[in-house]
Amino acid sequence: xxxxxxxGGGLVQPxxxxxxxxxxxxxxxxxxxMSWVRQAPGKGLEWVSSISDSGGSxxxxxxxxxxxxxxxxxxxxxxxxxxxxxxxxxxxxYYCATRPAFDIWGQGTMVTVSS
Amino acid sequence: xxxxxQPPSVSKGLRQTATLTCTGNSNNVGNEGAAWxxxxxxxxPRLLSYRNNNRPSGISERFSASRSGNTASxxxxxxxxxxxxxxxCSARDSSLNVVVFxxxxxxxxx
Numbered sequence: 001x002x003x004x005x006x007x008g009g010g011l012v013q014p015x016x017x018x019x020x021x022x023x024x025x026x027x028x029x030x031x032x033x034m035s036w037v038r039q040a041p042g043k044g045l046e047w048v049s050s051i052s053d054s055g056g057s058x059x060x061x062x063x064x065x066x067x068x069x070x071x072x073x074x075x076x077x078x079x080x081x082x083x084x085x086x087x088x089x090x091x092x093x094y095y096c097a098t099r100p101a102f103d104i105w106g107q108g109t110m111v112t113v114s115s
Numbered sequence: 116x117x118x119x120x121q122p123p124s125v126s127k128g129l130r131q132t133a134t135l136t137c138t139g140n141s142n143n144v145g146n147e148g149a150a151w152x153x154x155x156x157x158x159x160p161r162l163l164s165y166r167n168n169n170r171p172s173g174i175s176e177r178f179s180a181s182r183s184g185n186t187a188s189x190x191x192x193x194x195x196x197x198x199x200x201x202x203x204c205s206a207r208d209s210s211l212n213v214v215v216f217x218x219x220x221x222x223x224x225x
Contacts, residue, residue, distance in 0.1 A: 035214065037160075045152070045160065045203050047214035059212045099214075101165040102150050102205060108159055 002026035002104055004096050009109030016086050016113070022079035022096030022106055030074035033099035036081050038092035039108075046092070049081065050099055063089075086113045119144065119204050121217035128225045131194050135220045137187040137204030143215055144206050149187035151180055152203045154219075160203065164189065191222075199224045 008020040022034070036048040049060045049070040058070050069082040079096050093108040120138040127133040137149055152160040162171050164180035177192045187204055204217040 044201075044219040045154075045205075045216045047205070047216060050214060061213060095159055100207065101162060101169075102152060102160070103162045103165065103171055105159040105161070
C-alpha cells in the first residue's frame with residue numbers, strides 16, 4: 001500500500017524546536033521529489049518547502065527561511081523537517097506530499113506553538 | 116510569494132455543473148499549469164488533476180481541468196453531495212522556484 005506517515009508533532013513553546021519525520025512505503029521514494037505543506041487551523045494550504053529526489057535542491061517559503069531545514073534519507077525512505085525558532089504563527093497541521101504532482105499525501109501531524 | 120487567486124465560495128444545485136477558477140501569472144499557472152486538490156473537513160487533500168487535466172486513477176471523469184492563459188479551471192459535472200468540500204489549486208513558480216497555492220474555494224452543493 002502506498003503510504004506516507006508523519007510523526008514528531010506536538011506542543012512547543014515559542015523559540016523552541018521540533019523535528020518532523022515522514023515515513024514512506026509502497027513506492028519508490030528515492031525517485032520522487034517531496035514537499036512539506038502546512039495548514040493553520042481553519043485556513044488554507046501553505047507550501048513550506050520541497051526537496052529534490054537527490055536532496056540537492058531545497059527551496060523554502062520566505063517565512064521559514066533560516067529557521068526550517070528539509071532533508072531526506074533515501075536509504076530509510078524518510079523525509080524530515082527540522083524546525084527551529086518556532087513562532088506562534090507556525091501552528092498548523094504539517095503534511096508531507098510527493099512532488100511534482102502532489103499525488104500522495106500523509107495524514108498530517110499537528111504542531112502547536114504556544115506558551 | 117503571492118499566491119494564486121480563487122473565489123472563496125461557490126454554490127450550485129445537486130446534479131448541476133460547477134466551474135472553479137484559479138488565476139496566477141505567466142510564471143506559474145501560465146507556464147506549467149495547475150494541480151487541483153480536494154479536501155474534505157478533517158482529511159488530507161486529495162489530488163484531482165495535475166498539469167491541467169491529468170487525472171489520477173480512481174478520480175471520476177466528472178472532474179475535468181483546463182487552462183486558458185494564466186487562469187486554470189476545474190469543472191465538476193453532475194454535482195453530488197460528496198462533492199461538497201474545499202478545492203485548492205497549486206502551481207510551481209518557475210521564476211521564484213517555489214510552489215504557490217490558491218486560497219481555496221468552498222463548494223456548497225445545495
